[in-house]
Amino acid sequence: MTNQDNSWKTRTKKNTVRLGLWTFFWVLTCAITAFAPKFIWDFNTTLTIIAVVVNILVGFGMILANRTHLRGLDEMQQKIQTEAMALSLGVGLVLGSSYELLEDIKLITYEPEISHLIIVMCISYMIGVIKGGVKYR
Amino acid sequence: MKNRLKILRAERDWTQAQLAEALDVSRQTINAIEKGKFDPSLPLAFKVSRLFALPIEQIFEDEV
Numbered sequence: 702m703t704n705q706d707n708s709w710k711t712r713t714k715k716n717t718v719r720l721g722l723w724t725f726f727w728v729l730t731c732a733i734t735a736f737a738p739k740f741i742w743d744f745n746t747t748l749t750i751i752a753v754v755v756n757i758l759v760g761f762g763m764i765l766a767n768r769t770h771l772r773g774l775d776e777m778q779q780k781i782q783t784e785a786m787a788l789s790l791g792v793g794l795v796l797g798s799s800y801e802l803l804e805d806i807k808l809i810t811y812e813p814e815i816s817h818l819i820i821v822m823c824i825s826y827m828i829g830v831i832k833g834g835v836k837y838r
Numbered sequence: 839m840k841n842r843l844k845i846l847r848a849e850r851d852w853t854q855a856q857l858a859e860a861l862d863v864s865r866q867t868i869n870a871i872e873k874g875k876f877d878p879s880l881p882l883a884f885k886v887s888r889l890f891a892l893p894i895e896q897i898f899e900d901e902v
């Protein structure tokens with residue numbers, strides 16, 4: 702009954718580690734793109750363009766790794782992930798558009814930051830995954 | 839949807855983990871199917887049917 706080399710467990714573990722590495726390098730290249738122009742190469746245009754391109758390419762690598770990870774999951778886990786992503790997308794769309802309006806209608810004085818939206822989407826995604834885990838436990 | 843997965847598994851003295859490995863899914867998925875919380879897809883139902891060498895309708899029962 703065992704197939705050690707390509708079992709669900711082995712495959713998922715491998716895909717998760719790969720996704721984790723791509724995510725780590727994407728965050729690293731984001732940090733380099735955000736801070737290196739100011740603190741390391743004094744806004745050298747060529748180096749900044751290279752950093753941006755590398756960041757985008759690594760980002761696409763992360764997207765592909767995420768796709769592989771999702772495809773490697775079993776059907777119940779894919780359902781949990783789909784529901785969590787739907788929640789995250791919906792919350793992001795609704796709260797993101799309202800949040801953007803807040804400054805226009807003078808309810809907040811600061812400019813809305815994309816990072817705030819990303820945090821909200823991450824939290825709602827995690828809530829969705831936990832909710833799915835509890836639902837099918 | 840009702841199913842006899844837990845009974846069939848017990849008859850063969852298999853653990854949820856062993857059945858999960860044989861069907862290439864997670865143990866959590868086997869647990870959810872056994873409890874009737876998750877209905878498997880048709881391909882997975884056929885896989886279960888082949889593994890237990892029984893027709894699908896003898897394993898899964900529609901709740902009308």
